[in-house]
Amino acid sequence: AQKVTQAQTEISVVEKEDVTLDCVYETRDTTYYLFWYKQPPSGELVFLIRRNSFDEQNEISGRYSWNFQKSTSSFNFTITASQVVDSAVYFCALIRDKVIFGPGTSLSVIP
Amino acid sequence: DGGITQSPKYLFRKEGQNVTLSCEQNLNHDAMYWYRQDPGQGLRLIYYSQIVNDFQKGDIAEGYSVSREKKESFPLTVTSAQKNPTAFYLCASSKGGRGTNEKLFFGSGTQLSVL
Numbered sequence: 001a002q003k004v005t006q007a008q009t010e011i012s013v014v015e016k017e018d019v020t021l022d023c024v025y026e027t028r029d030t031t032y033y034l035f036w037y038k039q040p041p042s043g044e045l046v047f048l049i050r051r052n053s054f055d056e057q058n059e060i061s062g063r064y065s066w067n068f069q070k071s072t073s074s075f076n077f078t079i080t081a082s083q084v085v086d087s088a089v090y091f092c093a094l095i096r097d098k099v100i101f102g103p104g105t106s107l108s109v110i111p
Numbered sequence: 112d113g114g115i116t117q118s119p120k121y122l123f124r125k126e127g128q129n130v131t132l133s134c135e136q137n138l139n140h141d142a143m144y145w146y147r148q149d150p151g152q153g154l155r156l157i158y159y160s161q162i163v164n165d166f167q168k169g170d171i172a173e174g175y176s177v178s179r180e181k182k183e184s185f186p187l188t189v190t191s192a193q194k195n196p197t198a199f200y201l202c203a204s205s206k207g208g209r210g211t212n213e214k215l216f217f218g219s220g221t222q223l224s225v226l
Binding site for chain 1: 115151152153154155156199201203211212214215216217218219220
């Protein structure tokens with residue numbers, strides 16, 4: 001069975017703090033893709049990153065970074081020096097023959 | 112600008128009524144999807160379409176129907192058979208089909224509530 005777990009339902013941080021959003025996935029497949037999407041209050045999900053199962057290199061994009069570890073089936077997302085505009089719901093997703101979304105983590109960044 | 116347009120933003124349904132949610136895309140994508148979002152449950156797939164005049168049931172298709180007469184349009188009808196329709200509905204599209212590594216592009220959603 002394929003499954004994505006985001007154990008943190010809601011997180012609140014004060015602006016400029018670093019925050020890590022956890023994502024743990026389950027799959028028996030060796031080839032799969034992992035995604036992160038951001039859902040701001042406006043409603044639409046916005047693509048952040050895509051990673052295939054054979055590429056365990058960590059990635060950094062500005063204040064965002066991702067840590068992919070196949071050994072622990074995790075694909076965690078870190079925001080450095082958080083800003084109010086980072087307040088949103090963040091979804092981790094696994095794709096093999098279909099897209100499996102995690103339940104999402106609601107992040108509130110307090111000024 | 113290319114994108115996905117969903118309308119209306121808010122919709123109210125009376126008991127026993129069918130309602131239709133609109134989704135239009137100008138990204139020239141072949142695949143389109145409808146997701147339902149409930150608080151704390153993530154997104155669940157209702158229907159998807161890989162090509163015009165063809166569509167497949169997703170995980171929670173009961174009480175819903177779709178059509179795909181044009182590449183750009185994928186309307187969703189919530190029928191009276193759907194007993195718990197209150198949710199946020201998101202339409203999406205992708206260049207490749209389901210299961211590919213193509214990212215999804217989303218509309219801004221429709222909040223459906225029951226009167």
